[in-house]
Amino acid sequence: MEWKAMKIRIVSLFFLAGVFYGAAVFGQSEGEKLFKQICVACHTIGQGKLIGPDLAGVQQRRSEDWLTRFIRSSQTVIQSGDPVATALFEEYNRIPMPDNNYSDDQIRAIISYIAENSPGGPGAAETGGISPAPGRPLSEAGEANIQAGKNLFEGRTRLNNGGPTCNSCHNVKNDALMGGGALAKDLTDAYSRLGEAGVKAIVGNPPFPAMKQAYQNRPLTETEVFDLTAFLQHADRVRDTQQAKNYRTQLLFSGLGGALVLLLLFGGFWTRSKRGSVNRKIYDRQIKTI
């Protein structure tokens, strides 16, 4: 009886899962899916430079082999001394492109997606090029947005989808904030390095492996991205007037103070403890030869 009901539930669960998966997969091509997931954070097709170069017509400028190697690990290509790759790295402020562990087929799908949407490609007329969703321009941001972004960054407000707080890995030099983690890049000057579109793209769709993993199933909402970008812009603007935090001496002294408190506490517990031997008086009287 119960098992029958269970069986129906399980079967319908699988059925529903299949429907959703199919819709997600078959609604867009593999290349489109990957490009919008990863590449669009830094690159456009036919919409100009972002953090990385505009990829319109890149399939004609570079060989497929070179593209495959560069997409898989740009740093390996740069370190191998490839002049084109090195020049690109220098041109784009030495911001490394993250590695992508994709199969040849997947990379081919991305390249063909770029080709389709490049000027002259079949999709280009329709889409007019690919770029990240523009969203609200940052110029609309006010003091309230900066404050909200600060709270999000510091973790005072929980991220809507439950993603980890920014300052567990990143630090921003700002007097209103407590110091952040040292696990990832300091974001004090992120805004001037990446610009509005770059910051928004990376925050909204992080391409870096650790960050990607962390936010994979817990993406930030559009408002959160906007507020955080507003805050980073503000932090960048005022950075010269802020003090860097130094926790070392503070930690040392609070540790010593804590130890002292604990010692006093234990001393209180053990005031009535047995000290030394019951026989001490006798032993002290005995003649010693050693």
Place this chain on the structure above:
Amino acid sequence: MDVRAQISMVFHLDKCIGCHTCSIACKNIWTDRKGAEYMWWNNVETKPGTGYPTKWEDQEIYKGGWEKKPGGNARLKGAGKLRGLLNIFHNPHLPVIDDYYEPFTYKYLDLIESPAGDDQPTARPVSLITGKPMDIKMGPNWDDDLSGTPDYARQDPNLKDLSPAEQEAMFQLERMAFFYLPRICNHCLNPACVASCPSGAIYKRGEDGVVLINQKVCRAWRMCVTACPYKKSYFNWGTGKSEKCILCYPRLEAGYAPACMHSCVGRIRYLGVMLYDADSISEVVNNIEKDVDLVNQQLGMLLDPFSESVIKAAKENGISDSTLKAAQDSPVYKFVKEWGLALPLHPEFRTLPMLFYVPPLLPVMASLSAADHGEQAKKMDPAAKFWNDGWLYNTSTEELWGTIDQARFPLKYLASMFSAGDEEKIKAILKKLMAVRIYRRWKTVGDVNEEKAAAVLKDAGLTADTAEGIYYLTSLAKFDDRFVIPPAHREQAIEMLEFAGDTKGSVGFGFKEKPERGW
């Protein structure tokens, strides 16, 4: 009624001569190894004295045993859940090695291997812990026979209830007396060591009540060392585990008496099964307000092995017929229950110890009377030195109980050891012991008349048959009368763990090398 069996013991202190043979037998078998040098699972103390470890009876120092506040349940004095947790990394009431003694040996080889020189070689003492030469400061029986000494006898914790005048009288040169107190683990019914162990390493064996420490589970918290009010759990600094008397259970299982009992030259030790009601443990320990009532309550828990209802309940609990038979023949049952001669040591610790002591009648109070020894002097060689000091050390008495009432030990002292302060209980036992002595004196020596013998028996509440029984078990008892050891039924225990048929066909003897013409 939850009937269980306990291997229990009686030590007859009147017969102990303080020879330490028991201690040596135990040491040679169990504690003559690294880390255990200082341990004496069996030790013999002189009373009054401070014992081993020093002042073990003073629970204000070591915080052992249970304590009961009026109206509340009994709680461990120095351990328990909260106290144990607070002190788990540093138990503040532990005895230190100097409370026991630093174990030592001598460099005997120096005596025979030293090169020839102007002086005699000596064997220097070396520490068994550090291996370096040391000054011997103390031993496990350092206060042996030192009654009256200010450092030892006068520091006895049992003297605290005696008035200064009584104490002074006790240690006057003419009245000075002492007796010996051999001690092993009491294998208590309510063991504080078991209750205190944070690892649950200590357990009381179901079949015979022997309290054991599982060496694999022990984690060296050492709570048992402080919790045992008798200080009979010891920490082995070599293995990092605690150890205690195991009542020679491998010997018991094979039908032998424990080594200390087997070797006792005074034959003071008796061992047998006692049946008790486990349901009443909590009642006795938690609900009896006055320490003085504890002895009667504890003796009340011990059941009559001849009673039909007890036998029925025992069989329902899986106690075998052979164990019941042993309980009926138990010398411990006779001393403790039938004759009421033996009492537990320090019942006020509330651990319900199952080792009982017959309190010592000795020393007999003597009187001095005038006598002329001139006749005797004539029989001696003229060269012999002879003092005719004109007095006689006379142990006979006109009054029936004169010696008990004027005993050199105040009854209070014995009462503080064996009955939580109840002097009447001690007096009743001493009367019985004295009555048997007077009765036998009439029988064998004949200088007491029959009327007097009958009168003392009646006064002490004994019949001639009982007096004969006490006399037999005290003075004549053979090995099998003193130790009634029930079969351990190890075959049943083994069959619970493995299939005994597996070893069939693989016993007998074999060959180290294959026989040439064999299979």
